[in-house]
Amino acid sequence: xxxxxxxxxxxxxxPLPYREVTNEEYAALAARQFTVEEPKPGTLILRGxxxxxHAVIDIPVVGGIFRTSRLLxxxxxxxxxxDYVEPMMCTCEESHLGRxxxxxxxxxxWTLTLSRQDR
Amino acid sequence: xxxxxxxxxxxxxxxYRLSPGPGSATIADLRTAQExxxxxxxxxxxxxxxxxxxxxxxxxxxxxxxxxxxxxxxSDVSQLAPTWAAWVGLLLLLALALGALGAxxxxxxxxxxxxxxxxxxxxxxxxxxxxxxLASTAAMRWGIASTLGCALLLxxxxxxxxxxxxxxxxxxxxxxxxxxxxxxxxxxxxxxLVLKTKAGEVTSDLTAASTITAVARxx
Numbered sequence: 001x002x003x004x005x006x007x008x009x010x011x012x013x014x015p016l017p018y019r020e021v022t023n024e025e026y027a028a029l030a031a032r033q034f035t036v037e038e039p040k041p042g043t044l045i046l047r048g049x050x051x052x053x054h055a056v057i058d059i060p061v062v063g064g065i066f067r068t069s070r071l072l073x074x075x076x077x078x079x080x081x082x083d084y085v086e087p088m089m090c091t092c093e094e095s096h097l098g099r100x101x102x103x104x105x106x107x108x109x110w111t112l113t114l115s116r117q118d119r
Numbered sequence: 120x121x122x123x124x125x126x127x128x129x130x131x132x133x134x135y136r137l138s139p140g141p142g143s144a145t146i147a148d149l150r151t152a153q154e155x156x157x158x159x160x161x162x163x164x165x166x167x168x169x170x171x172x173x174x175x176x177x178x179x180x181x182x183x184x185x186x187x188x189x190x191x192x193x194s195d196v197s198q199l200a201p202t203w204a205a206w207v208g209l210l211l212l213l214a215l216a217l218g219a220l221g222a223x224x225x226x227x228x229x230x231x232x233x234x235x236x237x238x239x240x241x242x243x244x245x246x247x248x249x250x251x252x253l254a255s256t257a258a259m260r261w262g263i264a265s266t267l268g269c270a271l272l273l274x275x276x277x278x279x280x281x282x283x284x285x286x287x288x289x290x291x292x293x294x295x296x297x298x299x300x301x302x303x304x305x306x307x308x309x310x311x312l313v314l315k316t317k318a319g320e321v322t323s324d325l326t327a328a329s330t331i332t333a334v335a336r337x338x
Contacts, residue, residue, distance in 0.1 A: 020149055027139035036135040037242065040250050044135065045243045060246040065158050066166050066256050085140045087148035091156060104156065109149040111140025 016053050018099035019107045026051040026110035030088065034112075044114070046088070052108035055092035061114065083115045159245055162252045170228035170259045177225065177266040181218065184273055193280055203283035210276040218269035224262030228255040287336040290314075293323040294330040301337035 034048035042063035050057050090105035099107070196204045231251070241247055292301040293312060300323050302316035312323045316337070325331070 020146065022144040022149070024139070024143060027144070031137040031139050034137055036137065038135070039242070039246060040253075043246055043250055043253075045246045046137075047243070058243045058245070060159055060243060060249055062159070062246075062249055064253075065155075065249070066162050066169075066252050067158075068169060087140075087144065087152040087155075089149055089152040089156070102157070103153055109144050109152060111142075111144045111148055113138045113140050115136040115138065117134045117136060 015095055015097065016106055018096040018105075020109065021052065021107055022109050023051075026108055027112060030110060030112055036114075046112075050090040050092055050106060050108055051110065053090060053092060053094060053096070053106040055090070055094050055106070057091045057105075059088055059091055061086055082117075083113060085111050085113050087111050159249055163248045163255070166252045166255045166259070167229055167231075170225055170255060170262075173259060173263055174222075174225040174229050177221070177263065177270075180270060181266070181273075184270055187277075196280060198286055199280060200284045200286055203279060204286075207276050207279045207283070210272050210279065214269045214272035214276060217265045217272065221262045221265030221267075221269055224258045224265060228259035228262060231255070290334050290337045292330075292332045292334050292337065293325070293328050294332075295323055295328045297323075297327075301334065 029051040030046075030048060034046045037045040037047065039045065044061040045058050046061060047056070047058040049055065087109065088111060089109040090107065092105055094106070096106045099105075193199070196207050199207060232254075236247075288303055290301055290303050291312070291314060292299060293314065300314050300316060300321045302314035302321065305313040305315050305320060307313075307325075310325050312325050314321050314323060
């Protein structure tokens, strides 16, 4: 279930339970703390601490992905633009109580705008 | 919300500035991020499986083609006219090269590159897997094109071998009062020469022949 509340910071040593939450502060924290690496053109790695559970995560942001159909062709064209908004979520492998089997992370999500500035 | 951040670490040609997205994130954003994450995590496995399937399918196609070539028709290139034989040889050489290239590319796509990666280069396994998936996809596409090109060249070579003109054989042209006959000698029996012509075997009485000429090919 999705909900909004303030960032639940760990402090008592107990792992945070899985909860699908967002907060405007998440995006601001990620924008400040994440670094960007481009190992190959079209492939970015955003790395930094999760704004909720603080596990260091890396999130690949890619221009295209293998599929046996061309469903994602529109996204490939969208990535040509200088600015685009990327939905993000925590991708940590830490244990979070109540997390469904087929997902990763602590449940925190946010969006970031990536602005490319060509030299 | 805090203002836009200074530029982050970047590649040699581009820098990227991160700033909070417009408005608040929604549950749809989370589902999109989850789906992308799921697809990225399974991408390399899916590429490998697809490449393996293409490898097996195209291998079966080539086996079927070889079987098809064995059905009927001329199978000896030396029976072809020299120019045609040379072209068939070239087609077979190109087919062999393309077939080998296609097989190697498909195997590379299905099983990866036999190489050691510097541990320092592994900054993100998922990003590295994605880059490998892209490289494998490219290898698979080129492998498919090469293998299909090989099949096409094989068909052309078999067709040229079947339907190309015969190699010319030296012949005898005998002129007698009854007319002129040209063909390859079959036998000579008591002054009667039997020639194999396009119309069948023809006998010529050599005692009555005015000319006997060796020719490279019959007119």
